[in-house]
Amino acid sequence: MVHTIPITNIPIGVEEEFNNSAAEGEQENERKGNVTYGIDDVPPWYLCIFMALQHYLTMIGAIVAIPFILCPALCMAETDPDRSNIISTMIFVTGLVTWLQTTFGCRLPIVQGGTISFLVPTLAILNLPVWKCPSDEDLAAMTSDGQREVWTSRMCELSGAIAVSALFQVIFGYFGVIGSFLRFVTPLTIAPTVALVGLTLFDHAADAASQHWGIAAGTFILLTIFSQCMTNVTIPTLTWSRERGITITWFPLFKLFPVLLTIAIMWAICGILTATGVFPPEHPARTDVKLNIIRDAPWFRVPYPGQWGIPTVSVAGVLGMLAGVLACTVESISYYPTTARMCAAPPPPLHAINRGLGTEGLGTVLAGLWGSGNGTNTFGENVGAIGVTKVGSRRVIQWAAGLMVIQGIVGKLCAVFIIIPQPIVGGLFCVMFGMISAFGLSALQYVNLNSSRNLYIIGFSLFFPLVLTKWMSAHSGVIQTGVEALDAVLQVLLSTSILVGGIVGCLLDNLIPGTDEERGLAAWAREMCLDAAGASEHGDTYDFPVGMTLVRRWKWTQYLPFMPTYQAGKFTALFKKKEI
Numbered sequence: 001m002v003h004t005i006p007i008t009n010i011p012i013g014v015e016e017e018f019n020n021s022a023a024e025g026e027q028e029n030e031r032k033g034n035v036t037y038g039i040d041d042v043p044p045w046y047l048c049i050f051m052a053l054q055h056y057l058t059m060i061g062a063i064v065a066i067p068f069i070l071c072p073a074l075c076m077a078e079t080d081p082d083r084s085n086i087i088s089t090m091i092f093v094t095g096l097v098t099w100l101q102t103t104f105g106c107r108l109p110i111v112q113g114g115t116i117s118f119l120v121p122t123l124a125i126l127n128l129p130v131w132k133c134p135s136d137e138d139l140a141a142m143t144s145d146g147q148r149e150v151w152t153s154r155m156c157e158l159s160g161a162i163a164v165s166a167l168f169q170v171i172f173g174y175f176g177v178i179g180s181f182l183r184f185v186t187p188l189t190i191a192p193t194v195a196l197v198g199l200t201l202f203d204h205a206a207d208a209a210s211q212h213w214g215i216a217a218g219t220f221i222l223l224t225i226f227s228q229c230m231t232n233v234t235i236p237t238l239t240w241s242r243e244r245g246i247t248i249t250w251f252p253l254f255k256l257f258p259v260l261l262t263i264a265i266m267w268a269i270c271g272i273l274t275a276t277g278v279f280p281p282e283h284p285a286r287t288d289v290k291l292n293i294i295r296d297a298p299w300f301r302v303p304y305p306g307q308w309g310i311p312t313v314s315v316a317g318v319l320g321m322l323a324g325v326l327a328c329t330v331e332s333i334s335y336y337p338t339t340a341r342m343c344a345a346p347p348p349p350l351h352a353i354n355r356g357l358g359t360e361g362l363g364t365v366l367a368g369l370w371g372s373g374n375g376t377n378t379f380g381e382n383v384g385a386i387g388v389t390k391v392g393s394r395r396v397i398q399w400a401a402g403l404m405v406i407q408g409i410v411g412k413l414c415a416v417f418i419i420i421p422q423p424i425v426g427g428l429f430c431v432m433f434g435m436i437s438a439f440g441l442s443a444l445q446y447v448n449l450n451s452s453r454n455l456y457i458i459g460f461s462l463f464f465p466l467v468l469t470k471w472m473s474a475h476s477g478v479i480q481t482g483v484e485a486l487d488a489v490l491q492v493l494l495s496t497s498i499l500v501g502g503i504v505g506c507l508l509d510n511l512i513p514g515t516d517e518e519r520g521l522a523a524w525a526r527e528m529c530l531d532a533a534g535a536s537e538h539g540d541t542y543d544f545p546v547g548m549t550l551v552r553r554w555k556w557t558q559y560l561p562f563m564p565t566y567q568a569g570k571f572t573a574l575f576k577k578k579e580i
Contacts, residue, residue, distance in 0.1 A: 035342070035343055035344045035386075035390045035391065035392045036390045036391055037390075037391050037392060037393040037396070038343060038344045038345070038392055038393065039108070039109060039340075039343045039344065039345040039392050039393065039394055039541055040345075040393075040394070040541060041393045041395075042393065042395045043391075043393055043395065043396065048393075048395060048396050048399045049399060051391050051393075051396045051399075052396050052397070052399035052400035052402075052403055053400075053403065055111060055382050055396065055397060055400040056400050056403050056404060056407070059094070059111050059113055059379050059382055059404075060091075062113070062114070062115075062116070062379060062432065063087065063090050063091060063094065063113055063114050064087065064420065064425075065116070065425065065428065065429065065432060066090065066114045066115075066116065066119065066373075066374055067083055067086050067087055067090075067373075068204075068208065068422070068425050069119055069123075069201070069204050070086070070119065070122065070373050070374065071083050071086065071151075073122065073123055073126045073133075073154075074126070074151040074154045074155060074158075074373070075133035075134065075139065075147075075150045075151050075154065076151045077139070077147065078289075078290065079289075079290055079292055079293060080147075080151075080293075081292070081293050081296035081297050081415070082148075082151075083293060084293055084294075084297045084411060084412075084415035085297070085301065085303075085307075085411065086371075086372065086373060087415075088301060088303060088407075088408045088409070088410075088411055089303040089307070089370055089371060089372045089408065090113065090114045090367075090372045090373075090374060090408075091113075091404050091407050091408040092302075092303045092370070092404070092405055092407075092408025092409065093113075093303070093363070093366055093367045093370050093372050093376070093408075094111070094112065094113030094114065094376070094401075094404050094408075095401045095402065095403070095404030095405035095406075095407075095408060096363075096366065096401070096405065097112040097113070097359075097360075097362075097363030097366060097367070097376050098110075098111050098112045098113065098397060098398075098400065098401040098404065099398055099401035099402070099405075100112075100359055100362070100363065101356065101359050101360065101363070102394045102397045102398050102401070103398065103545060104355075104359065104544060104545075105355055105356050105358075105359030105360070106336060106348060106352045106353065106355055106356025106359065106542070107352060107394065107541065107542050107543075108336060108339045108340060108343070108345070108348065108352075108356070108394070109339065109343055109386065109392055109393060109394040109396065109397040110335065110336075110339055110378045110379070110382065110383065110397065111378070111379040111382040111397060111400065111401075112359075112360060112363050112376045112377065112378060112379070113376055113377070113379055113404075114367070114372060114374040114375070114376065114377075115324075115328060115374065115375060115376065115377035115379075116197055116198070116201065116432075116433070116436060117197050117324050117327040117328050117331065117375075117377055117498065118162070118321070118324035118328070118374045118375045118377075119201065119374075120196075120197060120200050120201070120323070120324065120327075120496055120497060120498050121320045121321050121322075121323045121324045121492065121496045121498075121499070122158060122321070122324070122373070122374075124320055124469075124491075124492045124495040124496050125157070125158070125161065125316065125317050125320050125321070125492055126154060126158075127473060127495065128316065128491060128492070131154055131157065133150075134150065152308045152309050153309075153312075155308045155309070155371055155373055156308060156309045156310065156311050156312045156371075157311075157312050157314065157317055158317070158321075158368075158373050159308070159311035159312075159368045159369065159371050159373070160311035160312045160313040160314070160317065160318075160368070161313065161314070161317030161318050161320065161321040161368075162321055162324075162364060162365075162367060162368030162373075162374070162375050163311060163364075163365045163367075163368030163369050164313055164318045164368075165318045165319075165321040165322040165324075165325050165364075166325055166361045166362075166364035166365045166368065166375060167361070167365065168322060168325055168361070169325050169328075169329055169357060169358070169360060169361025169364065170358050170361035170362050170365060171358075171361075172357075173329075173354055173355070173356075173357030173358030173359075173360070173361050173562075174354060174355065174358030174561070174562045175354075175358075175561055175562070176350070176354045176561025176562070176566075178329060178354070178357050179350050179353055179354045179357075179561060182333065182353075183521075184506060184510055185330055185333055185506070186506070186509050186510070186519060186520065186521060186524065187443040187444060187445075187446045187447050187519075187520045187524055188443075188444075188447060188454065188457050188458065188461070188505050188506075188508070188509040188519065188520075189330065189502060189505045189506040189509060190330050190331075190333075190334050190440065190443040191440050191441055191443045191444050191458060191461075191462075191505065192440070192458070192461035192462050192465070192501035192502060192504070192505040193326075193327050193330045193331070193440065193498050193501055193502035193505065194327070194330065194331050194334070194436065194437075194439060194440025194443070194498075195436075195437045195438075195440030195441050195462060195501075196437075196440070196462065196465055196466070196497045196498045196501040197327060197331075197433075197436050197437070197440070197498055198432075198433040198434060198435070198436035198437030198438075198440070199433075199437050199462075199466065199497075200466070200469070200497045200498070201429075201433050202433060204429060205426055205429035205430050205433055206426075207426070208422050208423065208425050208426030208429055209423060209426030209427055209429065209430060210426070211284040211285065211422050211423050211426065212283075212284065212285040212421075212423040213423075214423075215266060215269070215270060215285050215421065215423035215424060215427065216423045216424070216426045216427035216430070217427065218266055218269070218427070219262060219263075219266050219423070219424050219426075219427025219428060219430075220427040220428070220430045220431050222261075222262045222265060222266065223258055223259065223262045223427070223428070223431050224431070226254045226258035226261055226262060227254070227258035227259075230254040230255075231252070231254060231255040232252075232255075233252075233253075233254050234250035234251055234252050234253070235250065235251055235253050236248050236249075236250060236251075237249050237250070237251040259428070262428075263420065263424060263428075266421075266424045266427070267287065267420065267421065267424060270285050270286070270287050270421045270423075270424070271287045273285070274286045274287045274288060284421065284422040284423065285421045285422070285423050286421065287419070287421060289419075289421075290419040291419065293415045293419060294412055294415045294416065294419065297411040297412050297415035298411040298412070299410065299411060299412055300409055300410060300411065301409065301411040302409055303370055303371075303408060303409075304370070305369040305370050305371070306369065306371065307370070307371050308371040311368065311369065311371075315489055316489045316491070316492050317492075319489050319492065319493060320489070320492030320493060320495075320496060321375075322499075323493065323496040323498055323499030324375060324496075324498070325361070325364065325375065326498075326499065326502060327498040327499070327502065328360065328364075328375060328376075328377040328378075329357060329360075330502060331377060331378065331380075332356065332357060332360055332377060332378045333353070333357075334443060335378040335380065335383055336348045336352075336353055336356060336378075338383060339378075339383050339386065339392075342383065342386045342392055343386055343392020343393075344392060345392070345541050346541060348542060349542060350561070350566070351542070351561060351562055351563060351564055351565075351566040352542040352564075354561045354562045354566075355562040358562060360376060360377065360378070363375075363376035364376045380435075380436070380439055382397075444458065444520075446520030446523040446524045447518070447519060447520035448517065448518045448519075448520070451514070451518050453512055453513075453514050453518065454514070454518065454519070456508075456512075457505060457508045457509055457512065458505075460504065460508065461501050461504040461505035461508065462501065464500070464501075464504060465497040465498075465500035465501040465504065466497060468494060468497075468500055469494070469495050469496070469497045469500065472491065472494050472495040473495060479491055479494075540564065542564060543564045544564060548564065551563060551564060551565055552565060
């Protein structure tokens with residue numbers, strides 16, 4: 001029963017102030033009640049380590065998935081120990097960029113790391129005639145140095161293309177150009193752009209899973225059971241504290257670690273079938289096929305810029321990789337307000353979005369210079385982990401970044417992930433790529449799906465890019481303008497489905513007449529809440545951790561779109577004042 005205490009004999013002004021304070025407190029408590037730790041909360045260090053490990057294990061599956069597609073396209077042998085070095089580089093850069101993003105970037109608790117979005121333009125670039133792999137016979141006849149020269153030359157091409165194309169995101173992000181065009185990035189632009197990332201890569205999931213459909217099916221069946229059917233199942237766990245001693249607590253194992261459990265169980269099954277001789281020698285599901293990778297990997301290795309050679313730059317590579325940068329930009333724009341809502345933070349203001357996109361571009365530049373073969377983007381898996389665990393503290397993600405840097409230096413630990421049997425990876429691909437596509441399609445919740453206009457845009461922007469890119473890959477030399485560089489550029493651009501889909505969706509949605517409610521703009525504007533009033537004097541969630549006293553003192557910071565004190569329209573007002 002709830003007891004109420006009547007309040008009497010209170011002056012009217014005081015009563016009004018009391019009611020307002022109570023309402024504000026109730027609203028704050030309601031928002032904070034959604035999470036265990038809010039964005040500005042600092043859990044005890046020992047809990048931070050445990051919760052940071054959860055985020056690390058959540059992102060490692062997506063990181064490991066990338067080299068299984070990237071390395072064959074680079075013409076690397078399956079037993080090449082440098083595969084583990086590429087993974088260690090990805091994890092190392094992920095830690096660096098994640099720390100920069102959470103500390104000085106958008107300041108949201110998000111993990112920045114390698115992304116599937118860059119694989120689509122990567123495969124389009126490596127499909128050009130000049131970069132196609134030699135035959136298996138020619139590769140086998142080469143020396144180890146010759147084989148290394150084959151894949152490092154391709155890696156240098158990707159590194160240069162990634163680093164230079166990301167400068168677009170750095171410049172346009174920090175100086176607010178992307179933020180000023182956010183009104184054109186509608187749900188009907190986001191849906192095809194992000195959904196096509198997963199749909200385009202279904203061939204790779206099929207190739208990996210078809211090497212043993214039984215193992216692949218067991219993988220995605222277990223993952224489905226653990227992540228969807230057993231989330232409320234807890235297991236007894238012994239814990240100790242000074243106050244209570246040894247006690248039994250119920251731990252949500254399946255909710256927190258569905259991917260890790262699935263990999264461990266299916267890996268053990270493959271090991272048993274390998275030891276009993278069920279799998280023949282050299283079968284891709286055997287667990288002993290790539291053991292030499294662990295043996296040859298160094299214990300400690302610090303990744304460094306230019307470790308595979310000096311990056312090379314070509315117009316076709318840069319413009320093609322720009323498609324991945326644009327896809328990541330659109331994807332992150334949709335992640336920022338979602339993450340803020342999950343961790344009980346106010347919607348990110350315009351300066352935080354600008355700074356977040358610029359820092360993401362800076363991270364992609366670093367990833368290119370370090371030679372990871374990929375860019376950086378917000379990990380949707382870790383955004384989902386915040387919703388599951390109810391832990392939205394940025395301090396936890398900063399601890400996770402530290403774990404990633406350490407992991408990237410220990411070479412043999414990274415090599416362990418490379419020897420995961422290929423059919424298990426294929427089963428994970430079936431789920432992961434599907435989830436990426438589903439996340440893109442989830443943007444359609446804002447639009448009116450009863451509108452024939454919207455259905456036309458959705459259908460065409462999803463179907464036409466698949467048709468065009470499929471035809472382009474089958475006719476690699478069909479474009480002949482007489483200028484070889486222009487032919488290569490057009491070949492890459494038209495072969496990149498996410499770029500074609502995003503452009504088609506954006507153009508159709510902004511050109512075909514439709515009401516704001518029909519297009520979902522009203523609901524999307526409430527979600528984004530693009531406020532640019534500047535940071536308050538009392539501090540703000542999105543302030544810099546240091547130096548805010550100087551930032552508030554310097555009036556010129558109000559004109560910089562990435563500063564917490566930025567106020568939109570200051571430039572316009574300044575120029576108008578000068579004209580008068």
